[in-house]
Amino acid sequence: MGDSLHTIDDNGQASRVSPRPSAAATLLSAAAAGSRAEPDAADGRDRPELREAIQAxxxxxxAGAQMRVHDERGEWVGSAGVRKLGETAEPHRNGLFRVASTTKTFVATLVLQLVAEGRIGLDDTVAGHLTRFGLDRRVTVRMLLQHTSGVHNFTGEPGPDGVHGQGLPAWGKEWVDTRLRAYRPEELVEFALSKPARFEPGTAFSYSNTNYVLAALLVGELTGRPYGEEMRRRILEPLGLRDTVVPGARLEIPGPHAHGYYRYEDAGEWKVVDVTRQNPSLLHGAGEMISTTRDLHMFFSTLLGGGLLPAPLLAEMLTPDPTIGYGLGLFVQELGSDCGGGTIVHHNGGSPGGYGTLMISTPDGRRTLTASLTTGDAEMDPVAEFPQVLEGLIKAVFCEGRP
Structure with missing residues (x-):
């Protein structure tokens, strides 16, 4: 299907105008007002190709998957697999899940709203606002959002052999044993800055969770309120995203959800543990949020439809770095000729915590795919299998000539 879709997990393995809600945003908010997650919403219409894609x-x-598609044929929601090992119930069709690095698109939007209000410029340096860290004074807001700052990734950087190292516990037995630990965002940044920068600011691309911890802290400095509170005030409440939360250090998923599992090797023995309860503060601003497929669709379609940012800043967001096709908190990708061409934008997410997220759309927000995948006890490597799975879903939803 041409080039495979970029996937990066939470370890890094990738004029003054105030935005006003558009008519589309108002309609979405009204539709969502007063309702919480509906775990078993009906499919609405039969779409065999989508049922086959999610079953694949x-x-x-x-272990399980839930998926929502919006296109010219309407809305389709479905699920497959199980919500918990040892049981037979399918995942909730609009259950809550950890969205991992999809959080970054929300944070980038929040920062760009502050740019729209003139509180900071895209090419302004960050060090003067976050003085306690002693950041390189060449690092700008744009570099944080586009992963071109060169700042070390606190969850680890790949070595010459491809193995991640020099990071806080983010995988394997060490992560399993420490997954309930609370972190302060400042210690994540301080750990990263204790390591050498990967390159001179602005000279290359390197996906780093540290960039988005800094972006979240920047929101707090500019507004005087924690980024989670600003997220609620500016995005979640206006759009009626009542099932999307910034959990901080809270361990639980606050609503109906599928369980996530982690398979790891310990002293030569493979083990599987339920890691649904975990402390998301390790990924403050970079991968901590919880949402549903409905809320992700509402957010992404409204954003791309112009309901959250003025047109010039949305255009900046969708202008990719030529190295890997990353804009400001979003990947921009051309589909291959065998898919009929065209462009998709996305920010998927994955973590050792058992959850993977898809948030993919056409650039105008009119055709979207949002989904959650959960891992179980199968002897498979989710990272290795994911590209093939993703290719099938993309082909079913975005390729021309699909059924």
Whole structure:
């Protein structure tokens, strides 16, 4: 299907105008007002190709999947697999899940709203606002959002052998044993800055969770309120995203959800543990949020439809770095000729915590795919299997000539 879709997990393995809600945003907010997650919403219409695509995810080895598609044929929601190992119930069709690095698109939007208000410029340096860290004074807001700052990734950088190192516990037995630990965002940044920068600011691309911890802290400095509070005030409440939360250090998923599992090797023995309860503060601003497929669709379609940012800043967001096709908190990708061409934008997410997220759309927000995948006890490597799974879903939803 041409080039494979970029996937990066939470360890890094990728004029003054105030925005006003558009008519689309108002309609979405009204539709969502007063309702919480509806775990078993009906499909609405039969779409065999989508049922087959989501079943293929489970057949690959994932424990469960839930998916929502919006296109010219309407809305379709479905699920496959199980919500908990040892049981038979399918995942909730609009259950809550950890969205991992999809958080970054929300944070980038929040920062760009502050740019729109003239509180800071895209090419302003960050060090003067976050003085306690002693950041390189060449690092700008744009570099944080586009991963071109060169700042070390606190969850680890790949070595010459491809193995991640020099990071806080973010995988393997060490992460399992420490997954309930609370972190302060400042210690994440301080750890990263204790390591050498990867390159001179602005000279290359390197996906780093540290960039978005800094971006979240920048929101707090500019507004006087924690970024989670600003997220609620500016995005979640206006759009009626009542099932999307910034959890901080809270361990639980606050609503109906599928369980996430982690398979790891310990002293030569493979083990599987339920990691649904975990402390998301390790990924403050970079991968901590919780949401649903409905809320992700509402957010992404409204953002791309112009309901959250003025047109010039939305255009900046969708202008990719030529190295890997990353804009400001979003990947921008051309589909191959065997898919009929065209462009998709996305920010997927994955973490050792058992959850993977898809948030993919056409650039105008009119055709979207939002989904959650959960891992179980299958002897499979989710990172290795994911590209094939993703290719099937993209083909079913975005390729021309699909059924």
């Amino acid at each position: 995810v489970v057949d690959t080895g994932f």
